[in-house]
Amino acid sequence: MRIDKFLKNSRLIKRRTIAKEACDTERVTINGKPAKAGSEVKIGDIVHIQFGNSSVTARVTALTESCRKEDAAGMYEIIEG
Numbered sequence: 125m126r127i128d129k130f131l132k133n134s135r136l137i138k139r140r141t142i143a144k145e146a147c148d149t150e151r152v153t154i155n156g157k158p159a160k161a162g163s164e165v166k167i168g169d170i171v172h173i174q175f176g177n178s179s180v181t182a183r184v185t186a187l188t189e190s191c192r193k194e195d196a197a198g199m200y201e202i203i204e205g
Contacts, residue, residue: 125187127154127171128161133191134199136173136182146173170203180204 125133131143131152144161146152151174152159165171165184172181182200191199 125165127159127163127165130165135196
């Protein structure tokens with residue numbers, strides 16, 4: 125699954141355009157490497173997102189094409205944030 129789509133579906137970032145923008149400005153990394161919007165993410169990958177002064181690090185636990193808001197938190201596990 126593309127990282128921008130994962131970030132939107134998991135509700136870590138609310139809109140896909142904002143997720144793409146974050147990737148383009150190198151504020152998103154997958155396993156320590158800068159991620160482009162089209163980068164593939166797999167179960168077990170570590171995703172780090174930089175939001176201004178704060179940041180979130182999460183492990184990918186599930187990949188679903190679409191999910192309800194209540195189920196979105198099951199797509200990742202917060203490691204640091």
